[in-house]
Amino acid sequence: xxxxxxxxxxxxxxxxxxxxxxxxxxxxxxxxxxxxxxxxxxxxxxxxxxxxxxxxxxxxxxxxxxxxxxxxxxxxxxxxxxxxxxxxxxxxxxxxxxxxxxxxxxxxxxxxxxxxxxxxxxxxxxxxxxxxxxxxxxxxxxxxxxxxxxxxxxxxxxxxxxxxxxxxxxxxxxxxxxxxxxxxxxxxxxxxxxxxxxxxxxxxxxxxxxxxxxxxxxxxxxxxxxxxxxxxxxxxxxxxxxxxxxxxxxxxxxxxxxxxxxxxxxxxxxxxxxxxxxxxxxxxxxxxxxxxxxxxxxxxxxxxxxxxxxxxxxxxxxxxxxxxxxxxxxxxxxxxxxxxx
Amino acid sequence: xxxxxxxxxxxxxxxxxxxxxxxxxxxxxxxxxxxxxxxxxxxxxxxxxxxxxxxxxxxxxxxxxxxxxxxxxxxxxxxxxxxxxxxxxxxxxxxxxxxxxxxxxxxxxxxxxxxxxxxxxxxxxxxxxxxxxxxxxxxxxxxxxxxxxxxxxxxxxxxxxxxxxxxxxxxxxxxxxxxxxxxxxxxxxxxxxxxxxxxxxxxxxxxxxxxxxxxxxxxxxxxxxxxxxxxxxxxxxxxxxxxxxxxxxxxxxxxxxxxxxxxxxxxxxxxxxxxxxxxxxxxxxxxxxxxxxxxxxxxxxxxxxxxxxxxxxxxxxxxxxxxxxxxxxxxxxxxxxxxxxxxxxxx
Numbered sequence: 159x160x161x162x163x164x165x166x167x168x169x170x171x172x173x174x175x176x177x178x179x180x181x182x183x184x185x186x187x188x189x190x191x192x193x194x195x196x197x198x199x200x201x202x203x204x205x206x207x208x209x210x211x212x213x214x215x216x217x218x219x220x221x222x223x224x225x226x227x228x229x230x231x232x233x234x235x236x237x238x239x240x241x242x243x244x245x246x247x248x249x250x251x252x253x254x255x256x257x258x259x260x261x262x263x264x265x266x267x268x269x270x271x272x273x274x275x276x277x278x279x280x281x282x283x284x285x286x287x288x289x290x291x292x293x294x295x296x297x298x299x300x301x302x303x304x305x306x307x308x309x310x311x312x313x314x315x316x317x318x319x320x321x322x323x324x325x326x327x328x329x330x331x332x333x334x335x336x337x338x339x340x341x342x343x344x345x346x347x348x349x350x351x352x353x354x355x356x357x358x359x360x361x362x363x364x365x366x367x368x369x370x371x372x373x374x375x376x377x378x379x380x381x382x383x384x385x386x387x388x389x390x391x392x393x394x395x396x397x398x399x400x401x402x403x404x405x406x407x408x409x410x411x412x413x414x415x416x417x418x419x420x421x422x423x424x425x426x427x428x429x430x431x432x433x434x435x436x437x438x439x440x441x442x443x444x445x446x447x448x449x450x451x452x453x454x455x456x457x458x459x460x461x462x463x464x465x466x467x468x469x470x471x472x473x474x475x476x477x478x479x480x481x482x483x484x485x486x487x488x489x490x491x492x493x494x495x496x497x498x499x
Numbered sequence: 500x501x502x503x504x505x506x507x508x509x510x511x512x513x514x515x516x517x518x519x520x521x522x523x524x525x526x527x528x529x530x531x532x533x534x535x536x537x538x539x540x541x542x543x544x545x546x547x548x549x550x551x552x553x554x555x556x557x558x559x560x561x562x563x564x565x566x567x568x569x570x571x572x573x574x575x576x577x578x579x580x581x582x583x584x585x586x587x588x589x590x591x592x593x594x595x596x597x598x599x600x601x602x603x604x605x606x607x608x609x610x611x612x613x614x615x616x617x618x619x620x621x622x623x624x625x626x627x628x629x630x631x632x633x634x635x636x637x638x639x640x641x642x643x644x645x646x647x648x649x650x651x652x653x654x655x656x657x658x659x660x661x662x663x664x665x666x667x668x669x670x671x672x673x674x675x676x677x678x679x680x681x682x683x684x685x686x687x688x689x690x691x692x693x694x695x696x697x698x699x700x701x702x703x704x705x706x707x708x709x710x711x712x713x714x715x716x717x718x719x720x721x722x723x724x725x726x727x728x729x730x731x732x733x734x735x736x737x738x739x740x741x742x743x744x745x746x747x748x749x750x751x752x753x754x755x756x757x758x759x760x761x762x763x764x765x766x767x768x769x770x771x772x773x774x775x776x777x778x779x780x781x782x783x784x785x786x787x788x789x790x791x792x793x794x795x796x797x798x799x800x801x802x803x804x805x806x807x808x809x810x811x812x813x814x815x816x817x818x819x820x821x822x823x824x825x826x827x828x829x830x831x832x833x834x835x836x837x838x839x840x841x842x843x844x845x846x
Contacts, residue, residue: 209601210601210604210605213605214601214602214605218598218601218602218605218645219596219597219598219601219645220596220597220598222594222595222596222597223594223596223598223647223648224596224598225598225645235644238647240594240596240647240648241594244594244596245594245648247594248591248592248594248648251588251591251592252588252591252592256592256648256649257649258646258647258648258649258653259647259648259649262647333588333590333591334590334591334593334621335591335593335594335595338594338595339594339595339623339624344595344596344597345624348597348613350601351597351600351601351613354601354604355612358604358609360604360609360612360634365615366614366615366616366617366618367612367613367615369615369616370615370616370623370624373616
């Protein structure tokens with residue numbers, strides 16, 4: 159990997175001035191998005207896990223529902239946030255949407271649905287942190303479908319939607335929010351409950367909670383690792399099973415201002431480095447060849463593709479949706495071998 | 500839904516969600532004197548020894564053909580409660596976010612814990628209050644304030660709103676959590692369980708002067724009733740069970756009285772409503788209701804002093820002091836509070 163760093167191979171090491179310049183500007187594959195992502199995810203996980211040290215003033219609760227800056231927001235008791243899919247499931251289970259949580263859901267809806275798209279998965283979710291520890295770094299381009307970067311077909315695109323409906327139906331049948339109560343996302347951020355239970359000797363909170371925490375997080379990790387290493391399917395959990403991010407992806411990724419932009423499509427040499435780096439197996443070259451921004455429902459806005467591209471074709475940033483039909487000015491080549499109908 | 504039934508059963512729908520930690524049916528224990536020769540001889544001389552399953556136990560002076568039974572220690576007779584003001588469709592509304600648990604910890608009470616997989620799949624992740632002796636609920640109602648879905652209803656806010664409307668006319672605005680007791684429908688919403696005093700185990704029903712439970716109760720004399728007699732300060736929870744199984748009481752089952760009781764294992768236990776009705780109607784399997792049982796005690800104390808002395812001094816107090824024990828530090832704190840109150844009054 160080091161041979162491709164900076165896109166140039168020289169016999170001697172670069173001088174200090176050049177090294178600083180490279181560090182500031184970043185060298186391809188630039189790691190700036192990954193560092194920022196890891197920092198945000200870790201900070202959030204630590205804030206959730208050790209919230210009791212500051213009595214939950216900064217953040218309180220878990221990713222299913224949280225309260226920010228309790229008592230420090232003028233005019234409000236706190237900024238309430240609540241998971242959108244949890245709200246849907248809860249509405250299905252009680253047969254009526256809850257009016258109490260409407261503000262809490264609205265905050266999340268505006269943030270993710272209207273602004274950031276599937277930002278939650280790549281930048282906030284602690285499971286992304288765990289999954290990427292065990293990620294396969296490379297996928298062969300001639301591998302069978304599902305295991306190589308590909309444009310999603312009709313069947314693949316419908317599986318997560320069907321699963322969402324199954325979760326909602328199960329919520330109605332069982333009379334309780336189904337996925338939310340077994341969700342590893344909320345469960346992982348409830349780590350504070352265990353630490354608290356051990357430190358303050360809260361009866362029944364330590365061992366039982368630790369076991370159930372480990373069970374839920376462990377199941378997700380196990381499923382994902384088996385899929386990745388045995389069957390070669392990247393991020394099975396995020397792509398198919400977990401509805402929390404998928405619902406943002408399906409609804410918001412198409413229109414969200416935050417997106418992976420195709421800024422210099424003419425510079426692309428179709429080396430497929432971006433597609434292979436993508437944790438969600440998106441075929442980015444297909445988008446670049448068509449000169450479109452990445453509006454795939456799978457896109458986590460993690461910026462991996464942008465930071466590995468040696469020619470700066472892609473970048474992560476804000477761009478308002480363009481009218482249909484208008485393209486970014488791509489260089490579409492007839493008969494390109496990865497093109498899809 | 501027919502399809503739902505087996506799945507629901509698997510999730511514990513059919514089971515009693517408030518199932519006791521101990522053996523629910525046998526909530527009482529007997530005064531068995533097999534191993535204590537001295538006591539056996541003493542009670543045999545008094546003529547109150549009965550055979551029970553091949554063991555010798557002391558008879559109940561009120562019901563001479565039955566062994567005297569005491570409520571078990573709290574650890575063997577505790578129940579899982581939902582937090583206060585849980586809505587009827589609590590499990591559908593709760594999204595298992597844990598905010599109530601964290602808030603309860605930040606308030607410093609630690610009454611709520613999150614259910615683990617051991618508590619059943621249905622309750623998994625939901626808040627549970629089940630240790631009244633160490634961590635009783637103090638009815639601060641913070642958990643209901645932070646609940647994002649209305650699984651815990653905002654009762655205190657509603658009560659304050661009503662009080663504000665009412666008191667705006669009178670020109671004063673003073674209220675705290677106890678204003679819930681002014682509104683019977685809100686009390687019913689808030690209720691987790693109802694407290695039940697065991698008159699055979701309670702110190703105040705056996706020549707003592709205690710009132711610890713009533714002092715600890717946030718609603719005080721609205722829930723507790725006293726009868727001052729030469730045989731002790733008879734304390735009871737004001738609760739009436741109607742024929743259709745509804746309970747009329749202001750007790751919400753917070754468990755502060757359980758924590759305050761000086762008897763080891765507590766003479767007052769908070770029970771879920773169904774269990775309360777069951778025990779109330781057939782108290783200690785004597786066939787008498789709780790009301791009748793108390794009346795019988797008062798009756799004996801009025802008309803049969805020998806039996807009353809036998810009951811209180813010779814049997815119940817011996818069990819209380821020798822077998823259960825009384826936590827002296829709890830009485831001491833009670834007395835200290837009284838003393839400091841008296842001093843502040845005089846100075």
